[in-house]
Amino acid sequence: MTRWLAGAVAAGAVLATPAFAxxxxxxxxxxxxxxxxxxxxxxxxxxxxxxxxxxxxxxxxxxxxxxxxxxxxxxxxxxxxxxxxxxxxxxxxxxxxxxxxxxxxxxxxxxxxxxPSLTMHFVMSNESEVSSFADLEGKTILLGKGSFGATEGAKYLDLFGLTDKVNIADAELSNAVAALKNGQIDGFVTAGSWPAPNVVEAAASTGVTILSLDDEQVAQTNRTRLVIPAGTYAGQEADIVTTSLPxxxxxxxxxxxxxxxxxxxxxxxxxxxxxxxxxxxxxxxxxxxxxxxxxxxxxxxxxxxxxxxxxxxxxx
Structure with missing residues (x-):
């Protein structure tokens, strides 16, 4: 009986002790x-x-x-x-x-x-020949709907005096790369971690220019300055200065x-x-x-x- 009790107590102790917390x-x-x-x-x-x-x-x-x-x-x-x-x-x-x-x-x-921060990307097709925000006049841009990137993109166009000078495409951001390939749009705006998958795809398949902001434009946005290093995207030969939301x-x-x-x-x-x-x-x-x-x-x-x-x- 003593032996049985001792065994039972020992077994109970083993069961009560977890392998790890x-x-x-x-x-x-x-x-x-x-x-x-x-x-x-x-x-x-x-x-x-x-x-x-x-x-x-x-x-x-x-x-x-x-x-x-x-x-x-x-x-x-x-x-x-x-x-x-x-x-x-x-x-x-x-x-x-x-x-x-x-x-x-x-x-x-x-x-x-x-x-990774939400990083703004203004992505323009090479065919659009846009290399700065000043070149956006008359171009068709896809902003998307309801996202941080869409809201922020519209804000930047307003800040830089471009709201009434660009055409905003009525489409979802998920269609951006296809629309860029087909020439339906000149560019799109997206915000996400970098490298952004949709920008990687566009750069590799179509050829794009990602716009940089100057110091005055960055200050206007009241966002955090961020540099996307050269070589991040196909064909990107220089650093891109943009903004981000941590x-x-x-x-x-x-x-x-x-x-x-x-x-x-x-x-x-x-x-x-x-x-x-x-x-x-x-x-x-x-x-x-x-x-x-x-x-x-x-x-x-x-x-x-x-x-x-x-x-x-x-x-x-």
Whole structure:
């Protein structure tokens, strides 16, 4: 009897001790099929591999950056989401689309790491002979509908005095490359990570010129200046100066410090590997930390301090 009891106790102890502590995280980014959703898939795979299975990330399709922020109100410690820092600031201040929808939960949002920025591309066919914004007069441009790129593109045309001087094609952005090949449009505007898949396709199949902004134009946009290096796209012999909207992976203070630390460390350690299959990760570096204007999670801060990576005073 004694022997049986001892065996039972030992067996119970083995059953009660897990092989490892597993942390499950939900990562909410963008709609399925987009480059940002694919980034989430890569991050999920990197977290599993980099933590030896200790962190399991489930990808959840997002309906937009604003909605990602709003869901903070009902989510727990396992919620990670992507959005531009500017939207977090608006939520915390109860401004713009968050007016009348303020919530104390927004004040608990904390940054982890930057991901590829939404980068503006004004893509013109070589046949259009457009090499600057001044050359756009009389040309037909496809902006798309309902996206950040469409809204931002229309804003730039207005800022540069071109709104009534160009023809706007009534078509979806998904048709842009085909329309460019067929000569139905002279160019299109798109915003996404770089290299952008639709721009890669257009450059390789048709031949394109991607417009650069001068310093005055960049200042007019109130966006972050970004340089796309020469050689990024087929036929691109010089750097392209354009603008971008930074995008960051966030969580809240509900996440424990160790999990935030491990996620941040694993992301940076896996970035080079992820870039082997998706070059857009090459555009992410330590300098992008300067675009994170709000507070960072204490776990992320611990990693950046250990790694000697620069932070803003407002990140603490």
């Amino acid at each position: 597993e942390t499950r995280v939900t990562y909410k980014s963008a709609k399925a099929g987009t480059s940002y959703y694919q980034m989430g898939v890569q991050i999920s795979e990197a977290m599993k591999a980099g933590s030896d299975g200790a962190i399991i990330v489930t990808i959840e399709e997002g309906q937009g950056s604003v909605q990602n922020v709003m869901e903070v109100r009902a989510r727990g410690a396992d919620y990670v989401f992507t959005t531009p820092p500017s939207l977090v600031g608006l939520a915390q201040g109860g401004k713009a689309m968050f007016e009348g929808k303020g919530d104390p939960a927004y004040d608990e949002i904390r940054a982890l790491f930057p991901i 995008v960051v992976a966030y969580t809240t203070t509900k996440m424990d410090e160790d999990t935030a630390y491990q996620m941040t460390r694993t992301f940076w350690e896996a970035k080079a590997k992820m870039a082997e299959s998706a070059p857009w990760w090459d555009g992410v570096d330590a300098a992008m930390l300067s675009t994170i204007t709000g507070k960072m999670h204490p776990g992320a801060i611990r990693y950046y301090q250990e790694a000697g990576m620069p932070l803003n005073d407002g990140n603490m």
